[in-house]
Amino acid sequence: MRAYQDMVFSTAARLSGSDTQAEDIAQEVFIRAYEHFSDLRSSVTAGGWLKTVTTNLTLNYLSRYRKRWRLFSEMRSSAQDSEDDGAELDWEVPDTVLADLSAEQRSAIVDGALRQLPDHQRLPLVLYHFEELSYQEIADKLGVSLTKIKTDIRRARAALLPLLQTVGGARDTLDG
Amino acid sequence: MNKRTEAEQKLEQVLHRVLTGLPPRRAPGTLESRVAGELARRALLPWWQASFASWPIAARVMFILVCAVLGVVTILGGVSAYLGDRSFEEATALVLSWAQPLLTVVSSAGGLLSLLLHVIPPLWLYGILGVGAFLYVTLFGLGAAAYRTLYLAPSSAGDAS
Numbered sequence: 001m002r003a004y005q006d007m008v009f010s011t012a013a014r015l016s017g018s019d020t021q022a023e024d025i026a027q028e029v030f031i032r033a034y035e036h037f038s039d040l041r042s043s044v045t046a047g048g049w050l051k052t053v054t055t056n057l058t059l060n061y062l063s064r065y066r067k068r069w070r071l072f073s074e075m076r077s078s079a080q081d082s083e084d085d086g087a088e089l090d091w092e093v094p095d096t097v098l099a100d101l102s103a104e105q106r107s108a109i110v111d112g113a114l115r116q117l118p119d120h121q122r123l124p125l126v127l128y129h130f131e132e133l134s135y136q137e138i139a140d141k142l143g144v145s146l147t148k149i150k151t152d153i154r155r156a157r158a159a160l161l162p163l164l165q166t167v168g169g170a171r172d173t174l175d176g
Numbered sequence: 177m178n179k180r181t182e183a184e185q186k187l188e189q190v191l192h193r194v195l196t197g198l199p200p201r202r203a204p205g206t207l208e209s210r211v212a213g214e215l216a217r218r219a220l221l222p223w224w225q226a227s228f229a230s231w232p233i234a235a236r237v238m239f240i241l242v243c244a245v246l247g248v249v250t251i252l253g254g255v256s257a258y259l260g261d262r263s264f265e266e267a268t269a270l271v272l273s274w275a276q277p278l279l280t281v282v283s284s285a286g287g288l289l290s291l292l293l294h295v296i297p298p299l300w301l302y303g304i305l306g307v308g309a310f311l312y313v314t315l316f317g318l319g320a321a322a323y324r325t326l327y328l329a330p331s332s333a334g335d336a337s
Contacts, residue, residue: 023204027214098194
C-alpha cells in the first residue's frame with residue numbers, strides 16, 4: 001500500500017479537487033485492492049489496476065453531483081460557444097512556466113490552480129494531461145460529446161495559464 | 177497554420193511539460209490507519225451484514241430460491257384469493273367491472289375538456305398558454321442563473337493543502 005498510496009491519493013485529489021474527497025476515495029480503492037489481494041499480489045499491472053479503479057471511483061463520486069447539473073452546464077447557446085471559439089488568445093504564451101521553482105512549490109501552485117477550475121474543465125484537463133487519455137476516451141468516460149471535451153480542455157488551459165503565472169509570480173516575489 | 181492554432185499548440189505543450197513534471201501528491205499520514213481500521217471494522221461484521229457478493233455461495237443460492245418462492249406464492253395466493261372459485265368468464269367480468277369506473281372517469285374528463293374548449297374564448301386559451309410558457313422559461317432561467325452564480329463560479333472550495 002505504501003508504494004502506491006501517493007499515486008492513488010494524487011489521482012483522486014487532482015480529479016476531484018478536494019483532499020477530503022480524495023482521502024475517502026483512496027480508502028475505498030485500497031479496500032477494494034485488499035478484496036482482490038490474491039490477484040494483485042503477483043500482478044505486474046497492480047499499479048495500473050489501482051489507477052484505473054481510482055479514476056473510475058472518483059468519476060462515480062463526482063457524477064452524483066455532475067448529473068444533477070449537466071443540463072445547465074451544457075445548455076450554453078451555440079452562438080455563445082462560437083463566439084468563444086472565435087476568441088484568440090490575447091496574450092503571449094511563454095516558453096516555460098514555473099521553471100525556476102522547486103517541484104514541491106510547482107506542485108502546490110498547480111494543485112491550487114486546478115482547484116479553482118470548475119469540474120467540467122478540471123476533469124477533462126486532468127484526464128488528458130495526467131492520465132494521458134485521448135479526447136475520445138475522455139468523452140466516452142464522461143459521457144459528453146467530443147466537441148465539448150475539446151472546448152472544455154481548451155478553455156481550461158486558457159484559464160490555468162494566467163492562474164499559474166499570477167500565483168507563480170507572486171511566489172517568486174515573496175521568495176525573492 | 178494560423179496564429180491562434182500555433183498559440184494553442186504551444187500552450188498545450190507548455191502546460192503538458194509542467195503538469196507531467198509534477199511529483200505525486202503526498203498521501204495523508206492517516207490514510208493507512210484509516211484503511212486498516214475500516215478493514216478491521218468490516219472483518220468484525222457477520223457475513224449477512226456484508227455485501228451480497230461476499231456471502232457464501234450456498235447462502236446466496238438459498239436466498240434467491242427463497243425470494244423466488246415467496247414471490248410466486250404471493251402472486252398466486254393474491255390472484256387465488258381475489259378470484260376464489262369463479263369460472264374464467266366470471267373472473268374476466270370481475271376484472272372488467274373494475275375497469276369500467278376508470279373508463280367512465282376518463283370519458284367524463286374528455287367531455288369536460290371538450291366543453292371548456294368550446295366555452296372559453298380562444299384568446300383566453302392563448303393567454304393561459306402564454307403565461308404557462310413564460311413561467312416555464314422564467315423558472316428555467318432562474319435555475320440556470322443560480323447554477324452559474326452558485327455552482328460554476330470558481331470557488332476556493334478545495335481543501336487547503
